Amino acid sequence: EDQVTQSPEALRLQEGESSSLNCSYTVSGLRGLFWYRQDPGKGPEFLFTLYSAGEEKEKERLKATLTKKESFLHITAPKPEDSATYLCAVQVADRGSTLGRLYFGRGTQLTVWP
Amino acid sequence: DADVTQTPRNRITKTGKRIMLECSQTKGHDRMYWYRQDPGLGLRLIYYSFDVKDINKGEISDGYSVSRQAQAKFSLSLESAIPNQTALYFCATSDLWGGDTQYFGPGTRLTVL
Numbered sequence: 001e002d003q004v005t006q007s008p009e010a011l012r013l014q015e016g017e018s019s020s021l022n023c024s025y026t027v028s029g030l031r032g033l034f035w036y037r038q039d040p041g042k043g044p045e046f047l048f049t050l051y052s053a054g055e056e057k058e059k060e061r062l063k064a065t066l067t068k069k070e071s072f073l074h075i076t077a078p079k080p081e082d083s084a085t086y087l088c089a090v091q092v093a094d095r096g097s098t099l100g101r102l103y104f105g106r107g108t109q110l111t112v113w114p
Numbered sequence: 115d116a117d118v119t120q121t122p123r124n125r126i127t128k129t130g131k132r133i134m135l136e137c138s139q140t141k142g143h144d145r146m147y148w149y150r151q152d153p154g155l156g157l158r159l160i161y162y163s164f165d166v167k168d169i170n171k172g173e174i175s176d177g178y179s180v181s182r183q184a185q186a187k188f189s190l191s192l193e194s195a196i197p198n199q200t201a202l203y204f205c206a207t208s209d210l211w212g213g214d215t216q217y218f219g220p221g222t223r224l225t226v227l
Binding site: 046089104 | 118154155157158159204208210213214215216217218219220221223
């Protein structure tokens with residue numbers, strides 16, 4: 001059965017303290033791995049897509065990397081406005097369909113305090 | 115204006131009532147999805163649609179139905195709401211030829227008493 005596991009469940013960082021969030025997956029037929037940011041009471045906001053091992057993407061203080069079994073979201077010198085829940089999702093080819101089904105992890109709740 | 119809108123944003127209803135949640139998009143995407151989010155469980159797919167004539171069940175479709183009225187509109191109905199359908203509901207859209215990245219609406223918080 002496909003599984004996506006995110007760790008830690010919650011992370012508290014002081015402003016400027018860099019760290020990484022982990023997303024490990026066990027799927028067959030991976031089409032892509034997605035990172036989203038979700039603020040309380042809002043919909044997930046797309047951040048990155050990674051398609052192959054070794055790929056990296058960057059956006060401001062965030063950098064996402066991908067291996068064959070996991071992805072990391074590195075946060076460099078975070079600020080309080082980076083506080084949110086970060087969701088990882090793997091996209092798997094659906095048999096007999098062009099659907100790229102998304103399987104979500106439960107998220108990592110990041111709090112950055114001044 | 116937001117690309118994906120959902121109405122209502124909040125709804126409180128009683129057990130047994132029929133409820134419709136609506137989703138509209140201006141992104142021009144052909145694919146639309148309905149998810150629910152529960153604390154500690156992550157997002158789960160309820161239904162998805164590739165175009166107006168193509169509607170498919172997701173992993174948790176029991177108790178729900180959908181209607182794709184137009185390329186830009188996708189509605190989710192709870193025929194007879196029950197308390198364990200209390201959750202956050204999100205609509206999403208994607209374009210296969212644009213990489214199939216799913217973009218989410220702001221969500222509807224539904225409470226069934």
